Structures are given as C-alpha cells and as structure tokens.
Amino acid sequence: MKTSLFIMIVLVSGAFAxxxxxxxxxxxxxxxxxxxxxxxxxxxxxxxxxxxxxxFWVEYEGYRVWQKSGQIVSGVILGMSVGSLFGIVxxxxxxxxxxNNMIKKAVILSSIMWFTLYIxxxxxYPANPPTVGDGETVVLRAIxxxxxxxxxxxxxxxxxxxxxxxxxxxxxxxxxxxxxxxxVVFFAMPENPDKITAPMNLVHEFRIMSVLGVTSFWISVxxxxxxxxxxFESHKETTPHYT
Amino acid sequence: xxxxxxxxxxxxxxxxxxxxxLAIIFAAxxxxxxxxxxxxFSLVYGEQAFADLYIHELTxxxxxxxxxxxx
Numbered sequence: 001m002k003t004s005l006f007i008m009i010v011l012v013s014g015a016f017a018x019x020x021x022x023x024x025x026x027x028x029x030x031x032x033x034x035x036x037x038x039x040x041x042x043x044x045x046x047x048x049x050x051x052x053x054x055x056f057w058v059e060y061e062g063y064r065v066w067q068k069s070g071q072i073v074s075g076v077i078l079g080m081s082v083g084s085l086f087g088i089v090x091x092x093x094x095x096x097x098x099x100n101n102m103i104k105k106a107v108i109l110s111s112i113m114w115f116t117l118y119i120x121x122x123x124x125y126p127a128n129p130p131t132v133g134d135g136e137t138v139v140l141r142a143i144x145x146x147x148x149x150x151x152x153x154x155x156x157x158x159x160x161x162x163x164x165x166x167x168x169x170x171x172x173x174x175x176x177x178x179x180x181x182x183x184v185v186f187f188a189m190p191e192n193p194d195k196i197t198a199p200m201n202l203v204h205e206f207r208i209m210s211v212l213g214v215t216s217f218w219i220s221v222x223x224x225x226x227x228x229x230x231x232f233e234s235h236k237e238t239t240p241h242y243t
Numbered sequence: 244x245x246x247x248x249x250x251x252x253x254x255x256x257x258x259x260x261x262x263x264x265l266a267i268i269f270a271a272x273x274x275x276x277x278x279x280x281x282x283x284f285s286l287v288y289g290e291q292a293f294a295d296l297y298i299h300e301l302t303x304x305x306x307x308x309x310x311x312x313x314x
Contacts, residue, residue, distance in 0.1 A: 003258045010265060022305065029308040063300055070301035071308070074276045078305060081272020084265035091257040118310070127310035141312035142278055210308050 001233065009228040010087030011080050017220035018079015022072035025213040030068065032206040036129035037064070039198060043131065075217075083221050086113060090225060096164075102233065103226030110222030116156040118214055121148045124186055127210040131198045141192060148189055155181050276302045277311040 041060070044050040090109050099105040125145045133141070156178060163174035196203055275283065280299055284292035299306075299313075306313045 001257075003261045006257060006261050007264055011268070021309075025305065025308045030304065033304055033307060066300050067303040071304045074302040074305035077272050077302075078276040078309060081269050081276065084269040084272070088257075088262050088265050088269075091261075122310055125310070127307065128312075129307060130313070133312060133314055135314045138280075138312050138314055145310070145312060146278075210310060213308050214310070 005232060006087070006091065009232060010084055010225065013221055013224040013228055014080040014083015014086070015076050016079070016224050017083060017217050018075040018077070019072060020075075020220045021079060021213055021217035022075020024216045025075065025209075026068075026071050028209045029206070029213055030071065032129055032202065032209060035202060036131050036198060036206065039202075040131040079217060079221070082217070083225070086110065086221055087225060089113065090229075094229075101226070102229040103223060106226030106229065107219070107222035110218045112156070113153075114215065114218035116152045117149055118218070119211075120152045120182060120186070121145060122211065124148055124189060125192055126207050128194075128196070129198060129203060129206040132194065132196050132203065134194050137193050141194070144190060144192070148185070151185050152182055155185070276305060276309070 041050070045052045050056055086109070090106055093109065094102065094105050097105040097108055099108055125141070125148065159174045159178035159181070162177065163171045166173055275298060279302070281293035281296050284295070284297055288295070303313060
C-alpha cells in the first residue's frame with residue numbers, strides 16, 4: 001500500500017471513530033458532566049469563592065457552551081491521535097493476527113488494545129467527573145496515568161514477542177506471565193492521591209458511561225480501518241506458478 | 244500434467260516515513276486532548292495562555308469522559 005494512502009486511511013478511520021466517540025459522549029456522558037459541574041458551582045458559592053449572580057451565570061454559560069462544543073471536536077482529534085497508534089500497530093502486526101480478513105484482524109487488535117491500553121489502566125485510575133480532583137495534583141495524576149498505560153502497552157508487546165518463542169499451547173505461558181506482570185505493577189503503582197467528595201452514585205454512573213464511550217471508539221476504529229484496508233488493499237500480486 | 248496455481252504475495256512493508264508521521268500525530272493529538280494546560284498557545288500568547296486555557300476548556304468534556312486527569 002502506498003505511504004500516502006496508508007496514512008490517509010489511518011487518519012480517516014481514526015477521525016470517524018473519534019466522531020462516533022464524541023457523539024456517544026455527547027448523548028450519554030454530558031448529562032453527568034452537567035450534574036457534576038452543578039455540584040461544583042454550589043461548592044464555589046458555599047465556600048465564597050464565587051457569588052451566585054447573573055454575571056456569574058453569563059460567564060458560566062459562555063465557557064460551558066465552548067466546553068460542550070469541544071466534545072466532538074476533541075473526539076475527532078483524539079480519534080486521529082489514538083487511531084494513528086492503532087494504524088502503526090495494525091500495519092506491523094496484521095500478518096500474525098488471527099482472522100481470515102482484515103476486518104476480523106483489526107477488530108481483534110482493537111479489542112486487545114482496548115483492554116491493555118484502556119481497561120487495565122482504568123481499573124487503577126478510573127475516570128472522574130468534575131468536582132473530583134485537586135488542581136495541585138493534576139501533574140502527578142497525569143504522570144501516573146500515562147505511565148501505567150505505557151507500562152501496560154509495552155508489557156503486552158514484550159510478552160507477545162516472548163510468545164513467539166513458544167510452541168502451540170505453551171504460548172499461554174506468555175499470557176499468564178503478562179497477567180502476573182501487570183498485576184504486580186497494578187498493586188505497586190501509587191493510588192490516586194485525591195479523595196472523592198462527589199456523590200458515589202454520580203461517580204459510578206459517570207464511569208460506566210465513560211467506559212461505554214471509549215469502547216464505542218475502539219469497536220469503531222477496528223471496524224472502519226479493517227473495512228478501509230480490505231477496500232483499498234491493492235498489493236496482492238498474482239503470480240502464475242507452474243509445477 | 245502441469246498444474247496452474249496462483250500464489251498471492253502480500254507486501255507487508257510499511258514505510259518508516261509513514262510510521263514517523265503517524266507517531267508524531269499520535270503524540271501531538273494526545274498532548275492536545277489529554278494534557279495541554281495552556282502550553283501550546285503560550286508559544287504565541289505567553290503567560291496569558293495559562294490563564295485563558297482555551298484548549299483545556301475546548302477538550303474539557305472529552306478529557307473527563309476519556310479518563311484523563313483534567314484539574
């Protein structure tokens with residue numbers, strides 16, 4: 001496949017999947033964000049940091065519209081970004097992935113990446129709505145979250161390479177080794193330093209919706225890139241061979 | 244008797260240029276949506292960008308929804 005075509009289908013599939021992610025979030029996550037920000041505003045009034053005045057609400061509506069409109073825009077940007085990583089990994093691994101067509105192979109890979117790059121880090125550092133989180137610790141939390149994603153992803157890659165050295169059923173040794181490795185990392189990594197002060201039912205429901213949104217991205221990006229790859233793949237050379 | 248068989252040869256090579264370009268897009272996009280706190284616009288607007296937080300506010304809802312620490 002030509003370099004330009006490869007880059008184009010990776011970016012377009014990421015953008016489409018990101019658009020779907022943003023749209024799903026807009027439908028199911030936004031109500032929880034509004035609810036959490038409402039609590040945050042009440043806390044600001046109660047603490048005296050802000051006053052419940054018409055001027056406050058005019059300013060609030062101004063930036064809240066900007067934030068909401070960014071849901072889909074940033075979904076597309078994030079989709080192109082994560083979709084680029086997915087495209088690189090897919091291009092390098094597609095011949096060793098199970099499945100008899102590119103769509104199946106891409107969905108299998110997107111499932112693996114969803115689990116190792118999202119679900120495992122999420123179990124340690126789950127998403128939180130506004131009102132949860134101290135601004136003083138945001139850099140530490142970002143470092144912890146990014147580090148765990150990197151460790152999980154690189155660990156999965158290393159144990160995948162290890163599995164190639166084993167035959168048949170012994171490949172499970174690599175899978176079990178990854179499970180042991182990531183469990184040790186899971187318990188060794190520091191906890192999120194911030195206490196949760198928002199109602200727990202709001203936090204739990206927000207997290208469920210967050211998982212559904214991100215899952216919609218990973219399903220979409222696998223299906224769309226696999227479809228494009230099948231559609232535009234023009235590299236099969238047919239060579240007559242006589243015996 | 245000769246037998247005609249077709250062998251499909253699949254070229255799997257991906258150019259290094261494509262991988263580098265996509266890796267840059269990955270890192271830049273992740274920073275914009277997940278971690279920027281005024282850094283990008285500060286290149287043009289200086290310290291004021293850290294107060295305005297335009298990109299932070301634009302990506303605010305996705306940042307929370309996708310699991311990134313926001314504030």
